[in-house]
Amino acid sequence: MGLKEDVTKGVNDVLSAAWKTENATVVPETEDVTLANGAKLLDATYLYADMADSTGLAQGYKNWAVAKVMRTYLNAATRILNAEGGKIRSFDGDRVMAIFIGSAKNSSAVTAGLKLNWVLDEIINPALKEKWTDFKWVMTHGVGIDSGEAMIVRGGVRGHNDLVSIGRAPNIAAKLSEVRGGKRVNITSTVYGNLNEGAKIGGNGKNMWTSMGTTTYGSNQVTYYGSSWRKGL
Numbered sequence: 399m400g401l402k403e404d405v406t407k408g409v410n411d412v413l414s415a416a417w418k419t420e421n422a423t424v425v426p427e428t429e430d431v432t433l434a435n436g437a438k439l440l441d442a443t444y445l446y447a448d449m450a451d452s453t454g455l456a457q458g459y460k461n462w463a464v465a466k467v468m469r470t471y472l473n474a475a476t477r478i479l480n481a482e483g484g485k486i487r488s489f490d491g492d493r494v495m496a497i498f499i500g501s502a503k504n505s506s507a508v509t510a511g512l513k514l515n516w517v518l519d520e521i522i523n524p525a526l527k528e529k530w531t532d533f534k535w536v537m538t539h540g541v542g543i544d545s546g547e548a549m550i551v552r553g554g555v556r557g558h559n560d561l562v563s564i565g566r567a568p569n570i571a572a573k574l575s576e577v578r579g580g581k582r583v584n585i586t587s588t589v590y591g592n593l594n595e596g597a598k599i600g601g602n603g604k605n606m607w608t609s610m611g612t613t614t615y616g617s618n619q620v621t622y623y624g625s626s627w628r629k630g631l
Contacts, residue, residue: 408555419549425485425497426550428561433552443503443545443589444568445484446575447475447514449492450538458535467526468492471537474517478631482510487561493575495568504545504589505597509629511541511583512597512606516628541583542574545592566618573615574622580610581624590623600627 399407415435422430422438431438449471456464468491475494479486483506484496498507518537526533548565574584590598590607600606606627613620 422550423499425487425499426561428552428559431550431552431561433556433559436552438550439547440497440499440550441547442567443498443507443543444548444563444571445479445496445498445507445510446542446572447479447494447496447511448540448542448575450540450578451535452492455535459533463530467535467537470522470525471518471539474522475514478510478513478517482506482513484510487563495563495572497563502594504543504585504592505594507543507545508583508585508589508593508597511543511585512625512627512629513631514539514541515582515626516630519628520630539582540575540577542571542577543583543585543589544568544570544574545586545588570615570618570620574620577624581608582626584610584622584624587621587623 419437422440479496488495544567546567553562607623610624
């Protein structure tokens with residue numbers, strides 16, 4: 399079978415297969431989802447954390463230094479997301495995605511984002527400056543969070559595949575993580591409306607969140623809130 403025939407058969411097999419959909423109560427691992435036509439439906443909160451200005455970093459410094467800087471972000475983000483109950487399911491360059499479930503999923507995701515704000519300012523940037531005294535680039539980031547039902551499937555072929563989340567929540571969370579020039583953590587009104595007091599009100603009694611208005615992503619009209627507040631570890 400030639401490559402054209404192989405690709406054609408693969409496409410037709412995907413299109414003709416009926417989904418075998420199951421409701422999930424835990425965040426699935428890759429092996430929990432059947433490759434051919436399995437799907438898990440999950441009510442979850444998605445968080446994307448994306449280090450900002452990686453292009454400027456890459457253009458200004460050696461590859462080995464850039465790699466160390468990116469790894470500091472991913473290392474810190476991974477530890478915080480895990481500590482707050484998030485299940486990490488994707489890395490893409492300098493971006494990481496985690497899925498939160500349970501009754502406090504929105505507050506847990508938001509707390510993780512606010513803690514990562516603190517870590518950038520109080521741990522990572524001082525450590526970079528101490529390591530390289532002439533290092534001028536300053537790390538910042540964008541965190542996007544949305545909540546809702548997602549369909550989790552496996553994309554690719556046998557031996558070369560990974561989980562893919564389909565739905566508004568993962569899509570909007572990813573888009574909000576790319577917002578620059580305003581607040582560092584951006585959440586949808588769905589997430590904001592389900593926050594507990596500790597994730598909404600700061601230690602001084604003030605609301606940590608600012609209404610950022612409405613934006614459009616594809617066919618989705620999204621009302622969102624932003625915050626650059628920080629939560630210490």
